[in-house]
Amino acid sequence: MLTLTCPCCGVSGEETEFAPGGEAHLKRFGPGSSDEDFRDYLFQRQNPRGVHFERWRHAFGCGKWFHAARCTQTLEVFGTYPGQTSTPTPDIIAAIKARRPEWEPQA
């Protein structure tokens, strides 16, 4: 059972209280961008077997969007952090490194 803590209201809940929102920190491309960039934004995903940054919404709570870092293989949650950032925060990187010393953030 996946348990997440909402960084907005501080409530911890299991996954049915939250709605998954897919990969986090996608760079948005729209009108005027190249076909490849637009495809990458819409469809290409990291889909790692391991550390994954993703968006969640506290759907049956405060309703706010936030970010989470999670292992897709073990479902271990390294931590959650606010939605108002376009890159993983230094705190969450440190939290992942503490559990996965060999892991390196992707550029």
Next chain:
Amino acid sequence: MGRYSAFAIAKQAFSHHKGWDRAWPSPEPKPEYDVVIVGAGGHGLATAYYLAKNHGVRKVAVIEKGWLGGGNTGRNTTIIRSNYLQPSSMAIFEKARSLYEDLSQEFNYNIMFSPRGVLMLAQTEHELRAWKRTYHANRIAGIESEMVTPRQIKEIVPIINLSGPRYPVLGGLWQPRGGTARHDAVAWGYARGAAEMGVDIIQQCEVTGVDRDAEGVTGVQTTKGAIRTKKLCIVVAGNSGVMAERAGFRLPVESVALQALVSEPIKPAMDCVVMANTVHGYMSQSDKGEMVIGGGADGFNNYTQRGSFHHIEETLRALVETFPMISRLKMLRQWGGVVDMTGDRSPIIGTTPVPGVFINCGWGTGGFKAIPGSGWATAEMVAKGTPGDLAAPFSLDRFTEGRMIDESVAAAVAH
């Protein structure tokens, strides 16, 4: 490998059945092959089989990390149907369904194909309209398909509850020539058939890296040493993203766990497959008497082969409403498979940015029914270097061109 027959059984009985050959050999990898296929699931083995059978390419290795058919081929609910909406989907799924009909004879191995009929319920006005559209599309494509009334449904499936308070059954789409097959036997039959024609099936061997030079792929690194090849075909379902990264490109797929469960065995109660997509549950009865139930897919990426527990409750709640008699049935086993989902819920069969590397993935929640057609189309592509008519619409560049094959609306969640 000897042929299986009543005569062979009688002959082996004299030696207390100790003289049977292995169903297929277990060779060590050779240093070089014409084609290396990664992944010995149904799709990979079918590709090898049709490469040898249809195209005479016999220096083929199928490399498998675990054991043969141990991934999604052995984890699905064994449903076979071809009543899709889009022409390119109908073509490949109907090719697969029609190939399934003769596979047992072709392999000399019983895959237990049972064309018992697949019934897809319409439980909202929208769903009824959608099935009518699919029905007409199927008829135009020459796929036998019928719209059935609630009364006919009750005759086909007496245990169904038509008047469910929230979602009454308004009609259904009935494919009488759809059905089920024994999923392991499909993998084993293809393995046996391919091995007979000289294909090497190498289990317990993980591909750890892909070698390439400026002109394309040159080989693979595996836990059993390096293997040289000019053609590499990646058929690894849920792990496609991981393998693609090793080969040096990215895919528009996301892996999630899809689960299934079976009940304790009961007497024969239902002799067809029923899919209730609105409430989300689908069920058939196996030859052993277990009710085989398809559950939900997780909404978030994961590789757990387990799935979230709450889906079990949601699925069973829906099915108890549809089939009240199963309310006291105990569930026996539950498991998950890692499925690779694409944006339009249609598969990818095509060349990749790396010359010599081919991919077959993205079957999502509906790959088992496509195994023969997918293998047929992929083998043609690998042998000729470019996709044929069956595979061409499913190319990787459809995501750049915006040429989607939208089955996500047509097939809803129960693909």
